[in-house]
Amino acid sequence: MTEAEAGRRLRQLAKEIARHNRLYHDQDAPEISDADYDALVRENAALEAEYPHLVRADSPNAQVGAAPSSALAKVTHARPMLSLENAFSAEDVHDFVRRARRFLSLSEDEPVALTAEPKIDGLSASLRYEGGTLVLAATRGDGTVGEDVTPNVRTINDIPQQLTGAPDVLEVRGEVYMSKADFAALNERQAAAGGKVFANPRNGAAGSLRQKDPANTAARPLRFLAHGWGELSEPLGTTQAEAVEHLRALGFPVDERFGLFPGADAALAHYAAIEHARADLPFDIDGVVYKLDRLDWQERLGFVGRAPRWAIAHKFPAEKAETTLERIEIQVGRTGKLTPIGRLRPVGVGGVIVSNVTLHNRDEIARLGLREGDRVRIQRAGDVIPQVVENLTPDEDRPAFRYPDHCPACGSEAVAEEGEVDIRCTGGLVCPAQRLERLKHFVSRGAMDIDGLGEKTIVEFADLGWIEKPSDIFRLGVHRTDMLGREGWKEKSVDALLAAIEARKGFDSARLLFGLGIRHVGIVTARDLLKCFGTIDALQAAARGDDGIAELSAVEGVGPVVAEAVHDFFHEPHNREEVAALLRFAAPAPFVSQARETEWSGKTIVFTGSLETMSRDEAKAQAERLGARAAGSVSAKTDLVVAGPGAGSKLKKAEELGIRVATEEEWARIVAEA
Ligand SMILES: NC(=O)c1ccc[n+]([C@@H]2O[C@H](COP(=O)([O-])OP(=O)(O)OC[C@H]3O[C@@H](n4cnc5c(N)ncnc54)[C@H](O)[C@@H]3O)[C@@H](O)[C@H]2O)c1
Numbered sequence: 001m002t003e004a005e006a007g008r009r010l011r012q013l014a015k016e017i018a019r020h021n022r023l024y025h026d027q028d029a030p031e032i033s034d035a036d037y038d039a040l041v042r043e044n045a046a047l048e049a050e051y052p053h054l055v056r057a058d059s060p061n062a063q064v065g066a067a068p069s070s071a072l073a074k075v076t077h078a079r080p081m082l083s084l085e086n087a088f089s090a091e092d093v094h095d096f097v098r099r100a101r102r103f104l105s106l107s108e109d110e111p112v113a114l115t116a117e118p119k120i121d122g123l124s125a126s127l128r129y130e131g132g133t134l135v136l137a138a139t140r141g142d143g144t145v146g147e148d149v150t151p152n153v154r155t156i157n158d159i160p161q162q163l164t165g166a167p168d169v170l171e172v173r174g175e176v177y178m179s180k181a182d183f184a185a186l187n188e189r190q191a192a193a194g195g196k197v198f199a200n201p202r203n204g205a206a207g208s209l210r211q212k213d214p215a216n217t218a219a220r221p222l223r224f225l226a227h228g229w230g231e232l233s234e235p236l237g238t239t240q241a242e243a244v245e246h247l248r249a250l251g252f253p254v255d256e257r258f259g260l261f262p263g264a265d266a267a268l269a270h271y272a273a274i275e276h277a278r279a280d281l282p283f284d285i286d287g288v289v290y291k292l293d294r295l296d297w298q299e300r301l302g303f304v305g306r307a308p309r310w311a312i313a314h315k316f317p318a319e320k321a322e323t324t325l326e327r328i329e330i331q332v333g334r335t336g337k338l339t340p341i342g343r344l345r346p347v348g349v350g351g352v353i354v355s356n357v358t359l360h361n362r363d364e365i366a367r368l369g370l371r372e373g374d375r376v377r378i379q380r381a382g383d384v385i386p387q388v389v390e391n392l393t394p395d396e397d398r399p400a401f402r403y404p405d406h407c408p409a410c411g412s413e414a415v416a417e418e419g420e421v422d423i424r425c426t427g428g429l430v431c432p433a434q435r436l437e438r439l440k441h442f443v444s445r446g447a448m449d450i451d452g453l454g455e456k457t458i459v460e461f462a463d464l465g466w467i468e469k470p471s472d473i474f475r476l477g478v479h480r481t482d483m484l485g486r487e488g489w490k491e492k493s494v495d496a497l498l499a500a501i502e503a504r505k506g507f508d509s510a511r512l513l514f515g516l517g518i519r520h521v522g523i524v525t526a527r528d529l530l531k532c533f534g535t536i537d538a539l540q541a542a543a544r545g546d547d548g549i550a551e552l553s554a555v556e557g558v559g560p561v562v563a564e565a566v567h568d569f570f571h572e573p574h575n576r577e578e579v580a581a582l583l584r585f586a587a588p589a590p591f592v593s594q595a596r597e598t599e600w601s602g603k604t605i606v607f608t609g610s611l612e613t614m615s616r617d618e619a620k621a622q623a624e625r626l627g628a629r630a631a632g633s634v635s636a637k638t639d640l641v642v643a644g645p646g647a648g649s650k651l652k653k654a655e656e657l658g659i660r661v662a663t664e665e666e667w668a669r670i671v672a673e674a
C-alpha cells in the first residue's frame, strides 16, 4: 500500500467507524456485527502504527462511544468515562502485563496480581451519590459528556437510592444491562406492537435507558452490575478487589464471577472457565476484563487515548465451523420482503447444533458466490442468527444461484426498489405470506376503519378461508349462518359487524387507496394522488400508461420512489383483479379535498419521533386538513417540526435552522385552534 493509499484508507475508516459508532451507541441499531466492527478498528490501528505521521485528528482510536443525544440533557463527567483496550489472545494478555511491568519498572519476579470478571454487554452508567443520596446518573456519551438519565435510573431496582456509611461523594460506575430472557420478551412485545426490535440485549438496554420519559424505562426490565468508580471523596480501598468488596458491602450488585488472581496464567484460566459457562449465563457477555489489582499502580499507569493502561478486555472469539450448504430457500416476510435462508448439513458451533443460516439478501449471496452444495464456513456470535462468513468452494465456472424474480408464495413479480438490496413481492393484496398484515391494515382506523373486525376476527376468518383478500370482507354476508354457529358470535354481534361493513360501501376513496397498502403510500400521498387523478381507476390508468412513472412523479408531493411503487403495484395482474373487485363491492365515493383555508395553508410541517396519542398518518392528515403539507425531511423551507420522544437528527436540524418546534400536545392545540 502506498502512503497516499494509506491516507485515503485511514480517512475512509475514520468516516466508516464514526458512522457505526453513531448507529450503535446513539441509535442503538448497529448494521454490522461486533466482530466486523472490531476488525475495522484493528485495521485502523495497524495502519496508524505503520504510518504514525498520518494519524488523523479525528482518529477513531482516540474516541469513546458517540456524542450524547440531543433529546436528553447533557452531563459533564467529573472524571472521564473510558473505554477498554482489547486483547484477542493469551499472547495479547501477556503483552499487556509486560507493558505494565515495563511502565512501572517492576523486576521480573515481582508478582502482578490481576482481577478478572465478565465483560457485561450493556451500557456503562455513572451513579453519583452525595451524602449517601443518589443525585445524578449519566451515560458515558463520548466519555467526557454523557446524558442525564437520573429519573430513568431511579426506576432500576438493582440500584440503591440511599446508602449508609458511604463516602460523602461517591460515583459508582457499572453496567446497565438486560437479561437474555427479558430481552427476548421485550422484542416479542415490541414486534407485536409494531415498535422497534433491538439487535441484541445491549442495544435493548441502551434503547430502554435512554428514554425521554422515565415511565418507558420503568416498563423495561433493566438491571445493574457495579465494576468501577469515578470521583470519590475518600478511597474505597487500596486494591481493586478491596474497593469492589466495599461497593458490594454498600449494596451494589457485583458479579459473582469477579475474582482476584496472582498473575496472568491464573487469570487466563478464569477466562476459560467463564467462556465455558457463557451460554448458560442469564445475560450476554463478550469477554473478560482484567485489571491490575493495586490501585497505586493503576494511578501511576493512568490512561492513554481512550483507555486506561491498567485494564484490558479479553474478547471471546466468534465461534466458527464448516459444513455444506445443502439448499437455499426463499422466505417471504409479513411485509413481502424476500429473505434467503441457507439449509445446512447440521453442525455443532460452540455447544449448539446449527442447521439454518440467514443469507441476508441477494447481494450477500452474490458476494460470497454461493450455490447449493458449496462448503461454507459459518459463524455464530453471541445469540445472533448464525451467518456464512466464507465460501470454501467458490467456482466461477459453475452457474450462480438464480435468485427468483417472482414471489415463491404467490407468484407475483418480485422487485427491488432503486438503491435497495431487498427484493419484495409486489402482490401484496393477494400474497398469502402478507395476507394478515394487509387485511389488518385495510380495516385499520386510518384506512377503512371497520368496527368489530379486529386482528383476532381476521385471523379466525382467514383460517376458515372466508377472507383471503380485502374484497372478501364485503362478501362476508354469505357466511352469516356459519358465523352464528360459531362460539363467541351472537346474532347481535354478527349483524353489527355486517352493518359496519355495509356502512363502508361508498366510503372515502383516499382511505380505500391507502388501505391497499401500496408501499410508501400513506394517507397523505393517497390524497395527493387522488387530488390529481380523481378516482382509483384513473390513477391505475395513468400508472399503466407508457410514461406512468413520469406522470406519477409529476404529482405534487409524490417522488420517484412512490411513483415506482404505485406503478409496480398496478403492473401486477393479481392486484388489478383485486382492485377491480374492491371497486365493484365497495364503490368508493369520488375524492373530495377536505382542506380548509387556515393560517397554516401552504405551510410545511415535519413530524418526527414517536407520537403517543395519534398515528403518524393521522397527524399528517390533520396537517392536510389545515391546508398544510407534511414533509419527510427538515429544510430551511420547513415551518414547523412536531417532535415526539426519540426525535433525533431532524429535531437537531430544526434547532440548528431555528425552526419552530412543537410537542405533540402543542400540535393538538394548534389543530384545535386553527
Ligand atoms: N457493531 C457495531 O457497529 C459496533 C459499533 C460500535 C461499537 N461496537 C462494539 O462496542 C465495542 C466498543 O465499544 P466500547 O467503546 O463501549 O468498548 P467496550 O464495550 O468494548 O469496552 C468498554 C466498556 O466495557 C464496559 N464493561 C463491561 N463490563 C465491564 C467490567 N467488568 N469492567 C470494566 N468495564 C466493563 C464498560 O462500560 C466500558 O465502558 C466494540 O468492541 C464493538 O464490540 C459495535
Ligand SMILES: [Zn+2]
Residues within 6 Å of the ligand: 332, 407, 408, 409, 410, 411, 412, 425, 426, 427, 428, 431, 432, 433
Ligand atoms: Zn407474494
